Every structure is written in structure tokens, then in C-alpha cells.
Amino acid sequence: MRNHWSGRLGFILAAVGSAVGLGNIWKFPFITGMNGGGAFVLIYLLAILVCGLPILMAEFTIGRHAQKDVVGSFRELTPKSTFWKNIGWLNLIVSFVILSYYGVVAGWTLDYLAKSLTNSFAGRSSDEIVGMFGALVTNPGEQVLWLTVFMGLCLIAVISGVKNGLERWNKILMPTLFVILAFMAVYAMTTSGAGAGIKFMLYPDFSKLGANGVLEAIGHSFFTLSLAMGAMITYASYMDKNEPIFPVAVRIVFLDTVVAIVAGLAIFPIVFSVDGMKPGAGPGLIFKTLPQVFATIPMGGFLAVLFFILLAFAALSSAISLLEVLTAFMIDEKKMDRKKATALMTVLVYLAGIPSALSYSLLADVKLFNGKAVLDSLDYLASNIGLPVGGLLIAIYTGYILDKKISRAEITEEGRSAIAVFNIWFFTIRYIAPLAVLIVFLNKIGIIKA
Ligand code: PHE
Numbered sequence: 001m002r003n004h005w006s007g008r009l010g011f012i013l014a015a016v017g018s019a020v021g022l023g024n025i026w027k028f029p030f031i032t033g034m035n036g037g038g039a040f041v042l043i044y045l046l047a048i049l050v051c052g053l054p055i056l057m058a059e060f061t062i063g064r065h066a067q068k069d070v071v072g073s074f075r076e077l078t079p080k081s082t083f084w085k086n087i088g089w090l091n092l093i094v095s096f097v098i099l100s101y102y103g104v105v106a107g108w109t110l111d112y113l114a115k116s117l118t119n120s121f122a123g124r125s126s127d128e129i130v131g132m133f134g135a136l137v138t139n140p141g142e143q144v145l146w147l148t149v150f151m152g153l154c155l156i157a158v159i160s161g162v163k164n165g166l167e168r169w170n171k172i173l174m175p176t177l178f179v180i181l182a183f184m185a186v187y188a189m190t191t192s193g194a195g196a197g198i199k200f201m202l203y204p205d206f207s208k209l210g211a212n213g214v215l216e217a218i219g220h221s222f223f224t225l226s227l228a229m230g231a232m233i234t235y236a237s238y239m240d241k242n243e244p245i246f247p248v249a250v251r252i253v254f255l256d257t258v259v260a261i262v263a264g265l266a267i268f269p270i271v272f273s274v275d276g277m278k279p280g281a282g283p284g285l286i287f288k289t290l291p292q293v294f295a296t297i298p299m300g301g302f303l304a305v306l307f308f309i310l311l312a313f314a315a316l317s318s319a320i321s322l323l324e325v326l327t328a329f330m331i332d333e334k335k336m337d338r339k340k341a342t343a344l345m346t347v348l349v350y351l352a353g354i355p356s357a358l359s360y361s362l363l364a365d366v367k368l369f370n371g372k373a374v375l376d377s378l379d380y381l382a383s384n385i386g387l388p389v390g391g392l393l394i395a396i397y398t399g400y401i402l403d404k405k406i407s408r409a410e411i412t413e414e415g416r417s418a419i420a421v422f423n424i425w426f427f428t429i430r431y432i433a434p435l436a437v438l439i440v441f442l443n444k445i446g447i448i449k450a
Contacts, residue, residue: 003238004162005238005240006167010171011239011243013171014167015248016252017169017173017317017320018321019318020259023223024260025310025311027224029267031216031220035216037205038201039206041201043214052225054395055227055228057425058397061236061245062233062394062402065077065406067237069234069237069325069331070088070234070329073233074088075088077402078401092326092329093386094228095322096322096349099322099353102319103350104147106315107143107145107150109315110149111142113309115291119301121301122295122300122301126292133284137359137361139361140357143357147350155342158323159338159339159343177259180309181266182262185262187303188266191269192272193270193273196268196269197265197267197269198269219440224260226318228387228394230322234321237328245411246425267279273297274296290304294307323346326348327342330344330345356375359375369381384445392438396434399426399433404426408422
């Protein structure tokens with residue numbers, strides 16, 4: 001019999017582990033601040049309700065019913081259709097590509113954790129601290145070293161299987177992450193930047209919310225829930241038949257959203273507590289601005305250690321969900337045993353990650369898309385094309401292709417829970433979610449302008 005989670009908590013923590021990643025702790029606070037604070041939070045909540053949550057439930061339906069890896073699941077559920085039975089491949093490829101460069105970025109968090117443990121920010125000037133980031137990414141040896149360490153950790157987590165590996169790791173990583181985040185948020189409220197930080201995150205300024213912000217909210221709603229990369233389908237394939245899909249999905253979405261909002265409430269007050277600091281854009285916020293802040297504030301050294309543990313844990317629990325997608329594929333489709341499958345996939349992803357690790361050093365002259373470096377090009381391809389296309393296909397698949405009896409049975413627990421939830425879900429997944437995702441996609445590839 002297929003391995004299952006030991007219970008609901010194990011599944012929820014693993015799924016939250018996948019969902020809570022750099023997207024929550026770095027990206028969400030930043031895009032919120034840029035797009036009108038509370039106004040953006042409202043739109044984002046709406047996007048989660050009409051897009052993220054329904055597609056998450058669709059992935060749970062597919063994985064739980066099929067009890068297979070992502071490629072096998074679609075084949076199992078619709079064996080006769082040549083096109084639809086193959087869409088799992090897209091998810092599989094996207095998860096491979098994302099993991100290959102995610103490991104590099106996760107490696108940066110490990111390097112910064114090491115820097116904070118050795119108290120390297122204290123007493124440095126702002127320019128020196130900003131320079132550290134450039135020095136790291138242009139150093140090929142260090143880049144490959146941290147990628148190796150990070151992929152090694154992923155290997156150890158995944159090789160021991162569902163209960164002893166994934167579940168056990170997430171049961172340590174996630175509660176630790178919640179505690180650190182709560183501590184930092186409480187600390188943030190005691191700083192002089194509390195008022196300005198809360199205002200930046202939550203004050204609804206509708207004049208700053210445009211069509212772009214709305215599209216950003218929809219796109220982020222499925223990136224942050226790890227949708228369209230096979231992760232949630234694979235995790236749901238280890239879910240017990242008796243677990244109710246809707247309440248479990250709601251808890252996951254709730255925790256993911258709370259972490260994102262609290263992360264902003266922890267980060268911005270701390271940034272604003274230092275005169276003249278501005279929340280920068282891009283990786284700069286985490287790797288350049290925050291370390292300068294940590295270098296000046298009381299307890300900064302300690303907070304830096306906590307913060308980079310938080311980031312590394314968030315990255316690790318997300319990355320292992322992607323490695324599990326690939327490992328489950330080798331186990332189910334190629335009949336490999338777990339140890340071999342994990343080792344093989346880790347090595348393949350690691351090798352594929354090396355060009356990304358060298359993006360800003362040895363391969364700095366290689367430009368793939370619109371003059372972007374290797375890592376940025378892969379991110380562009382996967383996030384802007386792979387994820388929306390994958391999300392769209394999954395919405396259409398569950399809305400129109402998959403036998404309605406299957407989704408009804410899964411979402412109503414064989415008729416034990418309210419049919420209204422199913423009816424609302426079915427309407428959303430047929431008419432609203434695909435349209436929303438399609439508009440985001442056409443915008444990302446530049447066919448429609450916001
Ligand atoms: N959900 C993750 C986030 O918010 C996205 C992700 C998941 C990225 C798995 C990589 C791997 O950051």
C-alpha cells in the first residue's frame with residue numbers, strides 16, 4: 001500500500017512547508033508595500049479565494065484520487081485522452097527547473113546564515129554590507145559550495161520517505177519558523193518603526209492599486225500555494241481517504257496567508273526603525289537592506305541569526321516538496337526504490353543547478369532571454385510561463401475533462417459533507433479561475449498590457 005501521512009497535522013504541516021517559502025517572507029511583503037498596502041491585501045485575499053484555493057482543491061482532488069505521482073495521476077484519471085493524460089509532464093518539468101535555481105537562491109540564505117552566526121555584519125559600513133552580496137554571487141566556488149550543501153539537506157530529508165523524512169522534517173521546520181516569526185513580529189512592534197511599518201503594510205491606499213497590482217495578486221496566489229508544480233498533487237497522493245479536502249485546504253491557505261502578512265509586519269517596522277532606510281526592491285530587501293539594519297539595531301546580531309534561520313527553513317521545506325515530486329515520479333513510474341530515486345534526482349537537479357550557480361560569475365556573459373542571466377531566465381520561463389499555463393490546464397482539466405463524479409466524491413467526502421461547497425468550487429474552477437489565470441498569463445507574456 002502507498003505510504004501515507006500519519007495524520008492530518010502531518011499533511012497540513014508538510015503542505016504549509018511547501019507553500020511557505022521565499023514568496024511569503026520576501027516577495028509578499030514587498031509587493032504589498034508597492035501596491036497600496038491594505039488595498040493590495042484585500043485584492044490578494046480575493047485572488048486566493050477565487051483562484052488559489054479552488055486550484056489547490058483541484059490538485060488535492062487529482063492527487064488524492066489517483067494516489068500516484070504527478071505524471072501518473074493524470075494518466076490514471078483520464079487514460080483515454082492523449083493530450084490530457086500527459087499534462088503532468090509540464091508540472092514535472094516546471095518543478096525540476098524551479099528546484100534547480102531555487103537551490104542557488106536558498107544557498108544564499110545559508111551563506112547569510114553563516115555570516116550572521118559569525119557576526120559578520122556588526123561594525124561594517126553600509127557599503128561594505130551591500131558589497132557582500134555582490135561578492136557572494138560573483139564567487140563561483142562559494143555558489144557551488146552552498147548549492148551542494150543545500151541539495152544535500154534536501155536529499156537527507158526526502159530519502160527517508162513520507163513519514164520519517166518529509167513529515168518529520170516539516171514537523172521541526174514549520175513550528176520553529178512560526179515561533180521565530182512571532183518573536184520577530186513582537187519585537188518589531190516595540191521598535192520606533194512600528195507605526196511606519198504597519199502603515200506601509202496595511203494602510204489601504206487604493207490610489208496605488210492599479211491593474212498591475214491585481215494581476216500580481218492573482219499570479220502570486222498560485223505561486224505562494226506551490227500550485228502547478230506537482231507539489232500539492234504529490235503531497236495529496238499521500239493523503240488519507242478520510243481527510244476532508246475543503247477544511248484542510250482552508251487551513252493551509254490560512255496559515256500561508258498569515259505567515260505572509262506577519263512577515264511584512266515583522267520586516268518593515270525593523271527597516272523603518274533605522275533613519276534613512278528604505279525597503280528596497282528585489283533580492284536587495286533581504287540581502288542588502290536587512291543586514292544593514294541588523295548591523296545597527298540593538299540585538300541585531302541575534303535577530304540576524306533568527307531571520308536567516310527563518311529564511312533557510314522556509315526555503316528548505318519548499319525545496320523538499322519539489323524534490324519529492326521528482327522522486328515520487330521515479331518511484332511510481334520507473335519502479336525505482338526510494339533511496340535510488342532520491343539520489344538520482346538530487347544529482348540531476350544539482351547538475352542542472354550549476355549553470356544557475358555560475359550565472360553571475362563564470363557564465364556572466366551568457367544571456368538567454370531578453371538579456372537575462374541564466375538564473376533569471378529560468379525563473380522567467382518557469383514562473384511566468386510554466387506556472388500560469390500549468391494552472392490554467394489544471395483548472396480546465398478538473399472543470400471540464402475529469403469525470404465530475406470523481407471530483408464530487410472527493411470534495412464532498414463521498415457525500416458526507418455539504419454539496420454546496422462542491423457546487424461553488426465547481427463553478428469557480430470552470431468559469432472564474434481559468435479566466436483569471438488566462439488574463440495573468442497573457443499579461444506576463446506581453447499580449448495584453450495592464
Ligand atoms: N510556495 C513557495 C513560495 O511561496 C514557492 C515554491 C514552492 C518555490 C516550492 C519553490 C518550491 O515561496
